[in-house]
Amino acid sequence: MLAIASLAALALSVQQVAAHGGVLYYSNGGNWYKGFTPYNTPVGQVTIQRPWNTYDPILDATAPTVSCNDDGNSLPAGQQLTATVAAGSSITAYWNNPWPHPTGPVLTYLAQCPGSTCTGVNSNTLRWFKIDEAGLLSGTVATGVWAAGKMVAENNTWTSTIPASVPSGQYLIRFETIALHSLPAVTLYPECAQIEIVGGGSRAPTAAELVTFPGGYRNTDPGLVVDLYGQAAQTQYVTFYFLLSDFINR
Numbered sequence: 555m556l557a558i559a560s561l562a563a564l565a566l567s568v569q570q571v572a573a574h575g576g577v578l579y580y581s582n583g584g585n586w587y588k589g590f591t592p593y594n595t596p597v598g599q600v601t602i603q604r605p606w607n608t609y610d611p612i613l614d615a616t617a618p619t620v621s622c623n624d625d626g627n628s629l630p631a632g633q634q635l636t637a638t639v640a641a642g643s644s645i646t647a648y649w650n651n652p653w654p655h656p657t658g659p660v661l662t663y664l665a666q667c668p669g670s671t672c673t674g675v676n677s678n679t680l681r682w683f684k685i686d687e688a689g690l691l692s693g694t695v696a697t698g699v700w701a702a703g704k705m706v707a708e709n710n711t712w713t714s715t716i717p718a719s720v721p722s723g724q725y726l727i728r729f730e731t732i733a734l735h736s737l738p739a740v741t742l743y744p745e746c747a748q749i750e751i752v753g754g755g756s757r758a759p760t761a762a763e764l765v766t767f768p769g770g771y772r773n774t775d776p777g778l779v780v781d782l783y784g785q786a787a788q789t790q791y792v793t794f795y796f797l798l799s800d801f802i803n804r
């Protein structure tokens with residue numbers, strides 16, 4: 555009886571897990587990086603990814619977990635690795651397969667850490683700038699092709715280019731997809747990894763291009779309140795209130 559009950563509970567939790575997810579791997583420059591394994595103890599996990607603990611989405615764009623899908627802390631030194639990434643190179647995030655939410659934008663941010671490593675730096679203390687974003691690629695909000703659909707079609711991956719102009723240094727990279735199908739409930743899936751950018755340039759982001767998380771999003775931002783069903787014929791998708799300019803390879 556007990557065994558049957560716990561089997562049912564396990565089946566339920568696997569089902570719930572399969573409905574959501576996160577970034578499980580990264581690749582850059584021919585290197586493959588396994589991410590943090592959620593639902594497991596952080597003890598003994600060694601990875602470039604910041605720890606995160608649930609496949610569930612973040613349901614509040616101002617939640618204290620919105621920077622890196624956790625409390626913002628790194629793994630301990632020794633377990634928290636940093637990938638060396640060349641400025642101008644592309645880095646790919648791999649969501650779980652299959653990613654279940656093809657309707658919504660995909661966004662990528664960087665945040666520079668103040669010292670000689672991001673390890674020990676809480677992600678909520680950093681200021682972020684956007685290096686990549688894509689929303690509605692074609693068609694209408696109800697039936698068109700979204701960036702998240704492209705991500706699913708491309709092996710559940712999203713590839714962003716580290717701008718060649720970004721200064722070398724220690725950074726967190728934050729890949730995010732936002733599922734819009736259940737609005738007005740926002741569902742955000744951000745995930746972070748530590749990288750050291752080498753061979754960079756001298757174009758640091760301006761103050762106007764930097765945001766904090768939480769802080770960068772409001773639950774009332776146009777990109778978070780689009781009604782896919784009520785405004786089904788709409789062909790425009792406005793991303794985010796705070797974006798003053800794009801910081802994409804210039």
Ligand SMILES: *[C@@H]1O[C@H](CO)[C@@H](O)[C@H](O)[C@H]1NC(C)=O
Pocket residue numbers: 579648649650651709
């Ligand atoms: C697709 O993604 C999986 C990880 O989810 C990876 O193991 C596999 O190599 C990828 N396939 C291709 C063709 O890149």
Ligand SMILES: [Cu+2]
Pocket residue numbers: 573574575611654655
């Ligand atoms: Cu989900």
